Amino acid sequence: MAQPPRLDGAPGYRQETLDSLLGPDGSAAPAAQALSDTVFVVLDLETTGGAPDGGGITEVGAVKVRGGRQLGTFGTLVNPGERLPPFITVLTGITDAMLAPAPRIEAVLPSLLEFLRDAVLVAHNAPYDVGFLKAACARHGYPWPRPHVLDTAALARRALTRDEVPNRKLATLARFFRSAVEPTHRALDDAKATVDVLHGLIERLGSFRVHTLGDAIEFAKAVTPTQRRKRHLAEGLPHVPGVYVFRAADDRALYVGTSKDIGTRVRSYFTAAEKRARISEMLAAATRVEAVECAHPLEAQVRELRLIAAHAPPYNRRSKHPDRVVWLKLTAEAYPRLSVVRQLADDDAAYLGPFSSRRTAELAAAGMYDAVPLRQCTLKLSPRTPTPACALAELGRCPAPCEHRISPQEYASRAASPFRTATHGDPGPVVDALLARIDTLSGRQRYEEAAVVRARLVALLRATVRMQRLDALTRLPELIAARRDQVGGWEIAVIRHGRLAAAATSPPRLHPRPTLDMARATAETVQPGPGPVPAATAEETERILAWLELTDTRLVDTSGDWVSPIRGAARFSTLLAKAEAAAPGKEWSVRPALTDRSDDARSHRL
Structure with missing residues (x-):
């Protein structure tokens, strides 16, 4: 439990929320445990008032029950080590004289924790009582056993309407369920009244199809009516790796997901932890859940991708259109140029990709234009007939192959070959050219322009690293x-x-x-x-x-060697991570990056 410090330096404690009281590992209770077979310890505390770090416990009352039968009781006054406020004496009838001979809480805790062992803790407004107990355990060096906790007040808020009860106070609920014991603001009496309230609520939960401890704890949380109404969709699903498909009444796939445990994952969609608006909308339209069992999680991940691509479910956001990728193509002509294309062709052209968007591909292309003198026009140039040059040639940004100022052989060596080498081998010359440009712009304090070039470097280097990784495996x-x-x-x-x-x-x-x-x-x-x-x-x-x-x-x-180039793009992984982490518009130190990248140069033979 978090312990925020107080102003006087002493450790502080705060009241717990329901989500922090769910179980030993922070999860819900075992879903298969029937309520009729569950051992409950129904607890009530009387205190000096206030928060756990500002008051003490004055009385403890607890009743252990299972299947409607009482198994034992625990009750004692507790000396809080301080005088009682007058209003507490008026409310409970407990006086300082009554508490003077009572044991201190550190003497009560061992017996109380033993009484709680292996049981589900039940209390009315449970966070308040559990907050005091946890604070006492922490203060006196006792480990908190982290039992599963059920709050009868929260259950009543979900199971009873305002027409039935005007509020969810313990006295109101005790009268509604005709408890044999009337709450008196004394711990044991209030615990016994809470037992009757618990049993009445358990009977009511049957109409909500809540029959297990896990269901009851989830039901007590703030789930929507749709989640409560549709939770039967999670019943009977296998607890194995695989893919699950939420389907509509017309059998359309609404949402596809994957999990190492299909049943547990689908069940989570009907709990308070699921708060996404689009998922709530999806659940309202779903009529059944289809499970596809898989051999292991890798197969489940792959099948999920294939199903999403095949059905394009409206409530999946990612991987819906794997075919919507683009490539940078270096055309196969006398003076090659870069072109953004949607499909690969079985030709002699060089490709870089795939890119998820045309914008990213154009960003990588701009990086190539910054590094090598590739022409940027879209004309198909003839090696015999010249064409008038554009403004880029006059600015020195293009070697003007259109006017034959450069031969096809020299153009291939200076412009086309660096692209081919970068995509399938060593992108070092291209990276060095871009780093030099970033260094120059940074040295002139032109940081915004340097950031633009850095973004181009990231797009180009990321695509190169990705393609070389993919290419190494797909060759096999x-x-x-x-x-x-x-x-x-x-x-x-x-x-x-x-x-x-x-x-x-x-x-x-x-x-x-x-x-x-x-x-x-x-x-x-x-x-x-x-x-x-x-x-x-x-x-x-x-x-x-x-x-x-x-x-x-x-x-x-x-069936062959799984290898990547020894001086391939992978050796720039550190540089890429550094460039990706740099904030846009901020100065980026290039020199350390130039040193770091050499550390990653090594063979990637696997």
Whole structure:
């Protein structure tokens, strides 16, 4: 529990919220535990008033129950070590004389914590009572057992209407449920009254399809009527890795997601933790949830991407249109130029990408124009017939191939070759040229212009690093890898040209080879194609790369060498991270970056 300091230097305590009282690991109680089988300790405290760090406990009362039967009681006065305020004496009838011989709270806590052990703590306005107990434990060195907590006041706010009860005070609820004990502002009496209120609320919860402890704790939170009405959609789903699809009445896919545990993840959409407006709208339209079980989380991630691409669900924001990417193409002509295209062609042109938007591609192209003398016009130039030059030639920004001031061979060497080399090999010359320009502009205190060039460098270098990573994997006709799962088995993936062709899981204590051979034999046939992502989307291949690069993933077999250029774009990863982290418009120190980048130059043979 957070302990904000007080002005006098003593540790402070604050009243807890319901979300902080849910269980040992901060999660809801076990969903399968029936309320009729749950042991509850219904607690009430009387205090000197105020907040936990400004008052003390004067009386403790607790009743242990299960299945409607009382199992035990706990009650004692507590000496708070201070005089009682007069209004507390009037309210409770407890006097200083009554408290003088009573034990101090540090002597009561061991017995009380033992009484609470392994039970669900119930209280009316639970954050108040739990706040005092946690403060007392912290003050006297007792670890808080972090029981699951159920608040009868919160349950009543959800289960009872204003027409039934005018308020949710304990006395009002005790009368409504005809409690055998009337609340008297004495701890044990109030705890016994709360027991009757709890039992009455549990009966009422049945009409809301709340039958388990986990359901009751979630029900007590601020869920919407739609979430409460549709929570049955989460019933019966498997607790395995996979993909889930929320579908509408006409069977349209509304939302696609993935999880290591489908049942638990879908259940979370019907809890108070889910506050997204678009998800609330989606739940209102959903009529069923379809589960697609997968061998392991990698297959689930890939299937999610493919389903989103196939159905474009309206409530998914990402990965809906993987085909909407663009590429920078260096045209195959006498004087090549850069062109933004939507598809790869099986030709002799050089490509860089994929880019998620035309703007990003044009930003990377501008970086190339800053680094090498590529022409920026869109004319198709003839090596025989000259064409009048544009203003860029007069400004020295173009070697004017249109007027044949440069031969096709020299143009290829100075302009076209650096692009080809940067995309498939060493982007060092291009990076150095851009860094030199940034250094010059920074030295002249032209920081805004330097920031523009830096943005171009980031777009260009990010695309180059990405494409070389993708290209290294998609060149391989087949790669088989395995990774230990949490229960001692093996997650197996067969990858062909960067596409997940098969996935399987080998059980624990069995040799994985038969499972691996079966996965390979039944794997999808994948044909190569042009570019670095011939058989899958870039996003799918990147998910596979992330899985392959986990420290505990093992390469089993490959049909070739999985390599990247020794002086490739990957050696600029530190420089790229530094450039991405630099705030727009601020001065960026280039010299340290030039030093840092050399540290990453090494072979990437895997």
